[in-house]
């Protein structure tokens with residue numbers, strides 16, 4: 001790469017968003033596909049101006065650029081060995097028009113976030129990819145992504161109202177801004193004339209026109225969107241619609257305006273199992289004309305892949321070999337309307353012989369169970385694959401009348417090529433089937449098997465059945481060599497003409513969608529070497545990225561795993577020791593130190609990986625030498641706690657004396673907890689129900705901040721609040737020696753953690769009278785740690801569960817008018833307390849503010865004291881969002897310190913506010 005180019009880029013992009021080191025380029029070199037390319041340079045772009053300038057530089061120096069939104073693409077379209085432009089955090093703008101009928105969204109908005117904004121209007125965006133919780137608008141539009149319900153009618157192409165785009169030459173066109181359109185018509189008259197001419201020629205060519213119409217009656221993301229030429233006559237519309245599905249090869253999409261679609265509140269689901277695929281597909285044809293929202297087909301092998309899962313009917317395991325199922329959902333605005341729809345659907349299916357069925361139900365738990373079957377299939381294959389193999393999900397469309405034949409043809413190919421684990425499921429109404437299989441790329445023979453298999457698949461699907469080789473996932477590198485086979489030479493040349501017009505220098509994502517290399521799909525295949533059994537099942541899908549608190553500062557969970565895979569491969573092969581050393585050194589801070597070990601990644605991961613476990617494991621290796629010290633600390637826990645209190649007293653004194661000369665001390669630092677005496681055993685004649693108080697060590701040491709709105713200790717507040725509902729907290733002797741073990745566990749000191757937990761267990765057993773008396777734990781992180789560590793015979797309640805279930809019904813609450821900020825900590829999320837916390841907080845205020853895009857606060861126990869940049873990065877957007885709030889609530893003392901510091905608003909445990917606002921119900 002020319003030094004002049006790099007120099008110019010360095011003038012443009014600040015150092016903290018410019019990455020050319022081995023770890024960062026490796027980490028960003030993956031998307032969810034089975035291709036890997038390592039970019040030479042990764043730039044996090046934060047504005048359209050930066051993109052324009054970079055496009056101009058790329059043109060000037062002939063440097064290829066690839067755009068990256070969330071990197072969840074499956075066909076290899078978001079990787080490059082040149083320069084990768086990753087959308088930063090600043091692409092979050094949105095605007096809602098006409099009561100939710102339309103929404104304008106910047107390229108970096110996550111699809112699910114857009115739907116949250118629209119929820120109160122009863123609307124949603126049309127595209128509904130299964131990856132919607134992670135993927136971003138730029139990628140959704142550029143892939144023309146779709147899912148179970150959207151079909152072709154509600155994809156980005158068909159629900160696009162307007163677009164703001166940047167061409168390869170750096171020109172901006174905003175199709176909703178009359179001035180921009182007028183200027184563009186003048187500045188780019190020859191381009192627009194060419195597009196009009198291409199459209200005219202295409203429409204005048206009956207054979208080509210018929211082919212394009214046929215292709216887009218199906219779900220189809222192969223090649224560029226040629227229907228833009230046949231469905232629009234204004235070249236501005238043609239251009240904006242060509243950008244849909246262009247996979248970053250024709251220009252940059254800054255924002256789009258969608259025509260939204262209704263999100264009906266009432267739904268019902270059913271599972272019908274047919275004895276064979278022919279009758280199953282015949283039923284699909286009939287369902288096409290009924291009011292169904294989704295019809296998912298599952299072949300016998302996909303049902304088998306999940307038949308062992310808890311909660312599934314036992315009969316799933318006994319279905320016949322040829323059985324196939326339809327999972328059907330219908331949605332409506334009202335219940336009577338839904339009932340009418342269900343009757344219509346049931347009538348259509350009445351004549352079919354069935355092997356089994358779960359008839360339509362509106363029961364959310366049963367519906368959830370049914371959809372869990374469908375959602376579990378892909379991870380199920382991923383979970384059983386051998387380490388070192390990859391899991392591939394293909395995405396084809398058959399014309400609906402030939403769907404049954406298509407399924408049988410695919411099953412025959414699986415048998416022929418030895419893919420015995422392969423399963424088929426998909427969006428049957430559209431003839432769109434996914435098939436999932438595992439593949440090794442570790443030997444020439446395996447690569448050849450894959451090549452032969454894909455050649456046969458392409459021949460059958462695209463040529464014999466006239467289907468599409470990619471229905472939703474985009475052409476990428478994976479199918480670029482097959483575009484001509486599927487579309488024929490004339491249409492293929494037309495696509496090259498469009499590429500030439502819009503990207504004459506071929507700087508935009510070269511080789512993606514269109515490539516001259518017939519073997520491209522067999523190059524740059526991703527190896528998935530074993531790293532650690534804790535993460536070896538990772539399929540690099542990227543679903544975990546949005547929830548990770550270190551994603552803006554250093555690495556995401558996916559990137560940590562990618563780096564560990566490379567490190568372990570280098571260790572085993574003995575190759576390139578310099579690279580190994582560089583990666584290991586950089587990983588210590590970026591991977592290990594800045595992981596909050598919060599475990600939130602596991603909540604988003606389809607195969608349940610907790611990258612925090614890997615981090616703790618790595619810390620255990622490094623911290624082995626401190627094991628003796630940790631065991632000593634565990635045995636002298638009460639002394640350490642008391643030292644902590646003393647340090648806080650000294651710190652507060654120091655801050656008063658030295659002020660700003662103590663940079664690590666800030667106004668949110670806690671004071672030492674104020675002493676408060678609870679009875680040390682149940683008081684027999686109090687008339688109150690005794691509850692054992694397990695106050696966390698953080699609450700015992702870290703009191704409210706200096707000049708707090710409520711300086712009481714959490715113990716005092718808890719006792720006061722519970723008493724209003726008829727409970728008496730008591731605190732047996734030697735609480736000061738107890739700890740849940742989490743501070744040790746998070747540092748990989750597993751032996752010391754276990755020691756603390758065993759000691760605590762005995763103490764709780766003894767004082768709760770072997771589990772007869774309930775235990776009240778006042779901190780979510782401790783409750784989460786103890787959930788799995790303690791004997792279930794102990795009735796351990798986290799404070800939030802206890803208050804919600806047992807105390808709230810007995811309180812009379814007066815809401816405060818002032819806005820209140822709520823932080824649902826990562827522990828509370830993993831304890832499944834999001835709804836309870838939200839309802840409790842909502843009961844305290846007229847205006848509840850739950851900041852967006854903040855999952856874990858990154859304080860991570862004590863990390864916030866020693867590595868404050870993680871906390872600062874995770875909460876960088878907090879202050880803006882809670883600026884109108886006078887106070888904030890949470891359920892973890894350490895989180896509250898960081899939240900208070902980075903918002904300027906005091907956060908306290910929710911119990912403080914509940915106590916202030918409540919009286920006992922008489």
Ligand SMILES: Cc1cc2nc3c(=O)[nH]c(=O)nc-3n(C[C@H](O)[C@H](O)[C@H](O)COP(=O)(O)OP(=O)(O)OC[C@H]3O[C@@H](n4cnc5c(N)ncnc54)[C@H](O)[C@@H]3O)c2cc1C
Pocket residue numbers: 031032066067068069070071072073074077078107128129130131134135136137138139140141142143144145146147148246247248249251252253254472473509541542
């Ligand atoms: C488990 C799993 C399930 C999936 N399920 C579905 C599904 O049901 N349906 C479906 O359609 N897809 C699915 N996908 C594929 C993928 O998630 C979607 O296509 C998604 O829309 C991609 O969005 P992204 O933000 O990850 O984009 P990226 O992968 O980052 O990028 C996608 C493409 O868009 C380009 N691009 C990104 N931003 C811009 C921009 N601002 N301007 C121009 N070009 C840009 C990139 O260069 C790339 O070519 C799935 C993926 C996984 C891993």
Ligand code: SF4
Pocket residue numbers: 537538539540541542543544545557558561601604605606607608609
């Ligand atoms: S850890 Fe899980 S969610 Fe994250 S990339 Fe791997 S498989 Fe996907």
Ligand code: SF4
Pocket residue numbers: 547548549550556557560594595596597598599600601602610611612613615856
């Ligand atoms: S444990 Fe938390 S910080 Fe660590 S990778 Fe997972 S989400 Fe990120």
